[in-house]
Amino acid sequence: MTTPAAEIQARTLAGYADASKLRQEHDRDWVLSHLPGQPATLLDLGSGIGQLLQAALVRFPTLRQAVGLERSPHRIAEAAERLRPYGDRAVLREADLNAPEPVPYRPNVVTMTSVLHWLYPTEERILSWVREQLAPDGTFLLTTYHPARDDHGLGGEDDIVRDALTALGVRRDDVPALFAARDVLPIATRTRPADDLERLLERYFRVAEVHERDAVVSVDSAGQYGHFHAATFGDYYGRLVGPARRPEFFRAVGEAAWRRQQERGRVSHMPVRLWRLTPGDVRTVPPEE
Numbered sequence: 001m002t003t004p005a006a007e008i009q010a011r012t013l014a015g016y017a018d019a020s021k022l023r024q025e026h027d028r029d030w031v032l033s034h035l036p037g038q039p040a041t042l043l044d045l046g047s048g049i050g051q052l053l054q055a056a057l058v059r060f061p062t063l064r065q066a067v068g069l070e071r072s073p074h075r076i077a078e079a080a081e082r083l084r085p086y087g088d089r090a091v092l093r094e095a096d097l098n099a100p101e102p103v104p105y106r107p108n109v110v111t112m113t114s115v116l117h118w119l120y121p122t123e124e125r126i127l128s129w130v131r132e133q134l135a136p137d138g139t140f141l142l143t144t145y146h147p148a149r150d151d152h153g154l155g156g157e158d159d160i161v162r163d164a165l166t167a168l169g170v171r172r173d174d175v176p177a178l179f180a181a182r183d184v185l186p187i188a189t190r191t192r193p194a195d196d197l198e199r200l201l202e203r204y205f206r207v208a209e210v211h212e213r214d215a216v217v218s219v220d221s222a223g224q225y226g227h228f229h230a231a232t233f234g235d236y237y238g239r240l241v242g243p244a245r246r247p248e249f250f251r252a253v254g255e256a257a258w259r260r261q262q263e264r265g266r267v268s269h270m271p272v273r274l275w276r277l278t279p280g281d282v283r284t285v286p287p288e289e
């Protein structure tokens with residue numbers, strides 16, 4: 001099968017199975033290896049194409065139900081295909097994590113990997129929801145990325161996009177204003193600094209463990225990065241250019257990443273944290289206004 005052009009792929013977030021090998025795939029076993037005991041029910045939030053659910057179903061024969069909540073119908077369809085061999089043990093539901101419905105059971109485990117930044121700045125909604133749904137002795141495993149950011153709140157993927165826009169003729173100093181004008185919140189702003197996030201998590205959970213590793217992204221070509229970007233970020237940054245310039249934009253993103261690869265031996269690296277959270281005894285602090 002040939003890979004569709006990145007701008008077409010971005011519309012449906014297609015190609016994630018390949019793209020996630022560059023970064024997100026490494027989180028899966030890492031996360032599941034921090035699960036205490038043998039779970040009976042696992043709920044994965046922002047379950048994408050069902051890879052974590054599949055890994056959990058294989059790893060834990062005790063798992064009676066692995067449930068995924070996901071917003072993208074394209075991703076649910078791909079996950080349904082992947083999880084078909086597991087029959088009733090796998091359940092997928094279309095849901096918006098900004099306003100999720102209660103689930104009719106108390107899961108032993110809730111996982112959420114590479115998703116929380118998409119819920120910024122109202123992450124407290126999902127955190128309080130997880131706290132309510134989780135079994136009293138349950139575990140919430142959360143991964144969060146923490147790119148360094150500049151004074152404008154740009155960093156990580158935003159930096160690669162900034163290089164791409166500059167190559168397309170935007171003045172470098174004008175890029176932060178362009179993000180603001182097009183209502184594109186920098187991803188490095190969406191991902192709160194680790195200390196801020198910890199304070200937020202402590203409103204709802206006991207932080208039982210924190211692990212950190214360096215997530216390094218390396219590619220073999222500009223095209224490979226263009227596809228990774230499209231599968232991971234979809235059209236999010238596409239608003240920074242008009243629809244007519246999207247093909248050029250995805251090419252420029254790939255080329256910007258490839259230049260970094262050649263100069264630095266990798267495209268990017270940033271710390272990723274794994275938080276093991278339990279309901280525990282938490283301080284009851286009213287949410288911030």
Ligand SMILES: C[S@@+](CC[C@H](N)C(=O)[O-])C[C@H]1O[C@@H](n2cnc3c(N)ncnc32)[C@H](O)[C@@H]1O
Nearest residue numbers: 024046048070071072096097098113114115118
């Ligand atoms: C970077 S992917 C991570 C997928 C998977 N958890 C993994 O680690 O590979 C982020 C996922 O969160 C989903 N997502 C983002 N915002 C969401 C929301 N408000 N409600 C439900 N799913 C959401 C996206 O559709 C996407 O599948």
